[in-house]
Amino acid sequence: MPGRQTVRFPKEFLWGAATSAHQVEGGLHNQWTIWELENAKSLAAQAPYQYGDLASWDSVKHAAKSSTNYVSGKAVDHYRHYAEDISLLQTMNLTSYRFSIEWSSIQPDQDTWNAGEVEHYRKLLLQLRERGIEPIVTLWHFTLPVWFAKMGGFERRSNVRFFVEYVDRVMAEIGDLVTYVVTMNEIEVYASESYLQGRWPPQVQSRRRAFNVLNTMIHAHNKVARHLHQRSDRYLISIAKNSMHIYPGDDSWLSVRAASLMQYYQDDYVLKRVIKTCDYIGLNYYFSARVYGYRTHNPDERLSDLGWDMQPANIQMVLERLYEKYKKPILITENGLADGADASRKWWLTQTIVGMQRAMQHGVPLIGYIHWSLLDNFEWNKGFWPKFGLIAVDRRTMKRTVRPSAMWFGKVVKQLRSGS
Ligand code: BGC
Numbered sequence: 001m002p003g004r005q006t007v008r009f010p011k012e013f014l015w016g017a018a019t020s021a022h023q024v025e026g027g028l029h030n031q032w033t034i035w036e037l038e039n040a041k042s043l044a045a046q047a048p049y050q051y052g053d054l055a056s057w058d059s060v061k062h063a064a065k066s067s068t069n070y071v072s073g074k075a076v077d078h079y080r081h082y083a084e085d086i087s088l089l090q091t092m093n094l095t096s097y098r099f100s101i102e103w104s105s106i107q108p109d110q111d112t113w114n115a116g117e118v119e120h121y122r123k124l125l126l127q128l129r130e131r132g133i134e135p136i137v138t139l140w141h142f143t144l145p146v147w148f149a150k151m152g153g154f155e156r157r158s159n160v161r162f163f164v165e166y167v168d169r170v171m172a173e174i175g176d177l178v179t180y181v182v183t184m185n186e187i188e189v190y191a192s193e194s195y196l197q198g199r200w201p202p203q204v205q206s207r208r209r210a211f212n213v214l215n216t217m218i219h220a221h222n223k224v225a226r227h228l229h230q231r232s233d234r235y236l237i238s239i240a241k242n243s244m245h246i247y248p249g250d251d252s253w254l255s256v257r258a259a260s261l262m263q264y265y266q267d268d269y270v271l272k273r274v275i276k277t278c279d280y281i282g283l284n285y286y287f288s289a290r291v292y293g294y295r296t297h298n299p300d301e302r303l304s305d306l307g308w309d310m311q312p313a314n315i316q317m318v319l320e321r322l323y324e325k326y327k328k329p330i331l332i333t334e335n336g337l338a339d340g341a342d343a344s345r346k347w348w349l350t351q352t353i354v355g356m357q358r359a360m361q362h363g364v365p366l367i368g369y370i371h372w373s374l375l376d377n378f379e380w381n382k383g384f385w386p387k388f389g390l391i392a393v394d395r396r397t398m399k400r401t402v403r404p405s406a407m408w409f410g411k412v413v414k415q416l417r418s419g420s
Helices: 031-051 057-064 078-091 115-130 146-150 157-177 187-195 207-231 253-277 312-326 345-361 404-417
Strands: 014-018 096-100 134-138 180-185 236-248 281-292 330-335 366-372 391-394 399-402
Touching (some): 014 134, 014 404, 031 057, 031 146, 096 366, 115 134, 146 157, 187 207, 187 236, 187 253, 207 236, 236 253, 236 312, 236 330, 253 281, 312 330, 312 345
Parallel strands (some): 096 134, 180 236, 330 366
Antiparallel strands (some): 391 399
């Protein structure tokens, strides 16, 4: 039992897991589904060059070299299996579920409003409420309706009004069942992957356009948050911010300066501009970066299946820094690892819980911990081979299996909730 003498988690602490619509629901039609079909073959052909050096390669190569891996298709059919998935969430003693609403299915064309799809989310929310599970609703998680993408998506400031209209309308129908709202997920990751690195649709590589998209999305968040706050005072609103612990590897002037500059662009550029409209900070923590000179050289002692350097305990530093700087409560909206063999998840969770306890001991008001992810899912341009799920899914049969580390996590959560 991790560090139980140190600090007690409050009774109302949210223990949960997260998904996003595109990654789990299946049967969608948005800018990603089109891009996947166009790019699946070449992504499969590039896989040996992209991932061939990973320690996990032998176990993932079969999937990674197949073009079907890169097409979201039925995903893990969460759209039809959600009741079962919520039951499994409950078997792990979790008390919260973060999921996203798919704009493209509710408004497939600019002039079409699909009431049945809104009803779907209402049913999901009602189930959660009936079972005493606190929903955390994400309004935008990387996908765009095709019509919105065609008119330039978040590249055009004048398009923001379409997003605001959609949010307004959808929240009028489901908002009575919602308290925690995440307006937009990782806008900085989206701006970078889609407009700077060119790895995600629309595969642009331009610093100018990336900054423009980022600034437009900051504007979109602020607009939506103000709007929702005006509509009702029941909402607790934030973005989900991907934050890192960035630290100098030595005390040379250059390393110290570079680390602090990188930290500014990673975190503060966005947070400074949205914090006023946030009731809490939604934190997605996956990475640390140890900086020597201008470059990151991580310890690389333990790597995930994706080759990501894992330093879970550093979540403590991220929590403390964010609280010291922004003085808002923090909800960990994502945290997790790709670990198909389930070899490191238990260690990761233990380190994370200790990190959270230490931060709380140092005064950080923590609302909850939401693990990424509830289910194995579609990991964007990498497809299905990375396994982030507490629950494994066999996509041929759609059979769900709770991973051993997740059963262990469930027991720990039970003890932490009972205050022992
Ligand atoms: C995203 C998720 C993604 C996860 C793991 C986060 O950046 O919000 O959609 O699956 O990280 O890469």
